[in-house]
Amino acid sequence: MERIHTLRKATRLLLIGAPGVGKGTQTERMLQRYPQVSAISSGDLLRNNVRNRTPLGIHAESIMKSGKMVPDTMMIRLILNELNKRGWIKSESVMPYTLNSVGLSERGTSFSTVDDVIVGAPMTTGYSYSDDPHASFILDGFPRNVAQAQQVDKLIPVNFVVHINTPSSVVIDRIKNRWVHGPSGRVYNTTYNPPQTAGLDDVTGEPLTRRDDDDPAVWENRLSQFEKTSLPLLEHYDNKGLLWTVNGDSSDEITPKLFQEFERRFASSV
Template sequence: MSTMRLRKAARIILVGAPGVGKGTQTERMLKRFPQLDSISSGDLLRDNVRQKTPLGMQADSIMKTGGLVPDSMILRLIRNALTTRGWLIPKEGVQPFTVNTLSTSFTPPTSPDEFLTVPPLHAQATSDLEFDFSDAPEASFILDGFPRTTSQALQLASLIPINMVIHIHTPTSIILDRICNRWIHPKSGRVYNTTFNAPKVEGKDDMTGEELIQRDDDKPEVWQARLKSFEENSAPLLNHYEERGVLWRVEGNSSDEITPKIFEEFGKRFGA
């Protein structure tokens, strides 16, 4: 695959239902556009927990008590990743919180509610977090895992502007056909699909003849519920970005059909 240079920073979010292939498209975009990087909020969280940074220790304590990591913490992880790379530059007089800010005062909480007193994202400066951001091609990224709601999108916008949101759409029937016809040989992990990669003998592993199983989370009723939940929850977020003129929708029945469309549009907007 030939690569393409960028002429300016691309700050991208991919939105799509479970099973639509967001990971595949991200991987292909990173290969096609080498200046593009991937920033995963989940990976940042796991890295900080593993490295036992003060912020990671806080997040770990919350999760161990069954709580959800608050948006302010995720934003702080993203902000730290961007400033570390030099893509966000605090303006004069702004002292940003980092993953190490609370190192001298951190005490593990007894309940998630205790973190309501953690300084919110906007509490550090009356200027509402004034940052300069790099528009250099090397400051291009795909943000994975955040935002998922309009509220999160507004918080992110106060940090750095997203300039393209790609809504990947594949018909529900195609996703269900792709996922719900998947059968697995549990001992080896071999995967079959009755639509395009069926076993030689129905319900049997090709190599051992042993029974194939369908995982509970691959069953049609589970995926119907997941897809319905995504449609309901993503609609406000998509409307938010459409109102701001950065939403672009792409449709296709497979990743191979969708990829060239993304490459073409992305190249028009950001290619050198």
């Protein structure tokens, strides 16, 4: 019988890794093993706000339709509002996002702090986070660079940063051998998870295809860009004493190492 793993204190975790190293897989496995941990995806929060037509979502959608990037401070506002909604922020310093509180980036306004997003409703940094283990989360998709990390540092007390390190050559080889069944999303790899019949989906027998962006040249460029932005980001968290690196060529190799270190820092078994 598998042990139940509980946390001694709240963890606020970042997973950093190049595209294709399996961050999503590790997140799913951690959520299954540690029921007190939740996943907070900045991308999902943004999409949910756009879909639900919230004031923030409406404004974010207008920015994206104009071809611009959603401001970092707006992404932080999304995350903070979600944490506040879950009751993980102990004070009430985070103010609701309303239509009349939006800083208009279309006018060329420069967003330098979260206060710039909320007009007439300044955010103090005096609030604190719950250390209840149930207030634990993995933050996915943000921050991606040092400038974003510095803003997060002021508002969200991250206490563990994991760098998943898989050689680029392994990632490229994995992509070269990846095939998908488009209608269902089932993924195969001719190296370690091949279909029963070459080129055909196991369930329907329909032909497998390659993803449009699974071009090795495209991936080499993506990995190169990640390396340029990640090195300063990793150094930033290393200087803060939060960084831990796990090396491995596959998710199955990485997972037990990650579990062991995570449990040493945060968990107990019963």
